[in-house]
Amino acid sequence: MQKKPVLPADVVAAKHNSNPISNEMTTTKQIGFFEKYLSLWVALCIGSGIFIGHLAGDSMQWLSSLELYNVNIPIAVLIWAMIYPMMLQIDFSSLKNVGKNPKGLMLTVVVNWLIKPFTMAFFAWIFFTKIYAAFISPDLAGEYIAGAILLGAAPCTAMVFVWSYLTDGDPNYTLVQVSVNDLIILVAFVPIVGLLLGITNISIPYGTLVASIVIFVVVPLIAGYLTNRILIKAHGETWFKTVFLPTLKPVSILALLLTLVLLFAFQGINIISNPFIILLIAIPLILQTYFIFFISWFGGRKLNLPHAICSPAAMIGASNFFELAVAVAIALFGLQSPAALVTVVGVLVEVPVMLSLVALANRWKY
Numbered sequence: 001m002q003k004k005p006v007l008p009a010d011v012v013a014a015k016h017n018s019n020p021i022s023n024e025m026t027t028t029k030q031i032g033f034f035e036k037y038l039s040l041w042v043a044l045c046i047g048s049g050i051f052i053g054h055l056a057g058d059s060m061q062w063l064s065s066l067e068l069y070n071v072n073i074p075i076a077v078l079i080w081a082m083i084y085p086m087m088l089q090i091d092f093s094s095l096k097n098v099g100k101n102p103k104g105l106m107l108t109v110v111v112n113w114l115i116k117p118f119t120m121a122f123f124a125w126i127f128f129t130k131i132y133a134a135f136i137s138p139d140l141a142g143e144y145i146a147g148a149i150l151l152g153a154a155p156c157t158a159m160v161f162v163w164s165y166l167t168d169g170d171p172n173y174t175l176v177q178v179s180v181n182d183l184i185i186l187v188a189f190v191p192i193v194g195l196l197l198g199i200t201n202i203s204i205p206y207g208t209l210v211a212s213i214v215i216f217v218v219v220p221l222i223a224g225y226l227t228n229r230i231l232i233k234a235h236g237e238t239w240f241k242t243v244f245l246p247t248l249k250p251v252s253i254l255a256l257l258l259t260l261v262l263l264f265a266f267q268g269i270n271i272i273s274n275p276f277i278i279l280l281i282a283i284p285l286i287l288q289t290y291f292i293f294f295i296s297w298f299g300g301r302k303l304n305l306p307h308a309i310c311s312p313a314a315m316i317g318a319s320n321f322f323e324l325a326v327a328v329a330i331a332l333f334g335l336q337s338p339a340a341l342v343t344v345v346g347v348l349v350e351v352p353v354m355l356s357l358v359a360l361a362n363r364w365k366y
Contacts, residue, residue, distance in 0.1 A: 042348045045257055049264025050272065056265065072335055075262060076215065079327040081255035083216055085248050086323075087224025090179060101173050104300070104309040108177045111296045111317040112155040113188055120152025120288050121145065121196045127284040135280065140338050142202055144281065147342025149196045150329050151285070153189055155181050156319035160312060163319065163354055167361040169312035177316055185217055185324075193328075205332065212331040216324055259326065263344050266335040281345040289353050293318040297361070311361050319354055322346045 066073045128141040128148075136144065164174040190209050232240050296317040300310030325343040333339040 041257060042260055042344075045260035046264050046278075046348075049261040049266075052261065053265035072330060075259060075330055075335065076327070078255045078259040078262070079216060079323060079330075080220060082252050082259065082323045083327075084220040084224055085245070085252040087220045088228050088248070089245065090182060090221065090225055090228065101170075101176070101305075101309050103303045104173060104305050104313050105177060105180060107296065107299055107303060107305070108313045108316060109180065109184070111292065111299070111313070112181060113184060113192070115295060116155065116292050116317060117149065117153040117192050117196060119291060121149050121200070123284040123288045123291075124148035125200070127280075132280055135274075135276075142200060143333060143338035144342050145200050146197055146202050146333065147325070147329050147337075147339035148284065148288075149193060149200075150325040150332075150339065151320045151322065151343055151346045152288070153192045153196070154185070154321035154324045154328075156316050156321050159319055159350070159354070160316040163315035163358055164312035166358045167311040167315065168308060168365070169315070170308040173309050174312040174316075177312065181316070182217075182221065185321075186213070186221075189213055189217075189324075208331050209328065212328045216327045256323075260344060260347070263326070263330075263335065263340060277341070278345055278348070281342050282349050285342075285346055286349055286353055289318050289349075290357070293357050293360075297364075307366050314361065315354070315357065318357055319350060320346055322350065 124145040128136055128144045129138070132141070160178060161171075161174055163169075164171065190206070190213055193209060194206060228240070231244060235244070293314050296314035297310060300313050305313070322343060325346065326340065329337065329340040329343045
């Protein structure tokens with residue numbers, strides 16, 4: 001996943017050679033090959049992981065025991081490899097433009113931090129404790145809710161650039177809103193997650209929660225920003241965007257796929273014993289995604305935002321920073337936890353659902 005998107009060559013050329021919100025672009029917009037079929041790769045990882053876990057048996061426990069301060073070391077390395085390339089592309093100089101679209105930014109902040117985490121918790125509570133009461137025990141329901149809360153409290157900071165581009169969003173505004181959300185995550189993620197998990201009576205190891213934010217957000221954010229400044233100063237912005245970032249992108253992709261394989265190697269027993277659990281988890285996550293999109297979209301229309309601002313505001317609200325959610329779920333609840341499974345199902349459903357919202361935003365273009 002990427003921060004300021006590493007798009008296909010035709011997309012990069014279009015961004016440099018034409019107005020991204022112009023209707024006169026002759027280049028057909030398309031999502032990158034990996035992103036387009038992300039759900040397929042995730043499905044393959046599910047199958048591969050379950051198969052590997054079945055073959056490995058109890059030997060998988062040795063891998064899960066490699067922990068430092070309750071954080072699994074192999075998974076931490078892989079997730080860091082996912083997040084660091086995204087952070088390389090952050091440009092906090094864009095924050096000087098924060099006042100140019102105040103209503104759009106206000107909508108983004110309100111939806112992402114005052115509405116979305118709480119509606120996600122509500123949907124999860126309704127489904128896992130009420131609608132699914134006959135299928136899921138109260139203890140399992142609590143962990144499923146926890147995983148959903150982690151997804152809801154982590155607004156997208158990567159794929160939103162792709163969704164914005166595909167809907168003719170303003171790329172400068174998208175960069176501003178992502179930069180602002182990155183800063184808010186540093187201070188708001190822990191208290192919001194702590195509040196919502198506390199309401200659901202889930203024990204919260206705050207030390208592990210804070211450590212996860214430091215390991216998976218603060219450190220890669222600082223490292224990525226410093227690397228960004230150093231490399232651009234040494235080689236120029238064009239080289240950085242067109243040579244370095246595309247070269248690094250496979251590292252992030254490979255890390256994501258290996259993480260999913262390992263997760264499902266540990267989750268195999270849970271899934272085989274209840275093969276319908278992925279579908280049950282997916283339903284509230286999908287409903288939440290559409291619900292937040294509609295709130296953001298019609299809120300933007302009510303505020304008289306132009307399409308190029310309304311569209312990315314709606315997209316960032318609907319999608320999730322699932323890399324962070326997966327990392328924190330593993331740190332808090334473990335590799336084999338139902339909470340970690342929920343965050344991975346979030347990866348599975350995100351691309352097809354978001355592509356449907358891209359189509360809807362383009363159909364409603366004004």
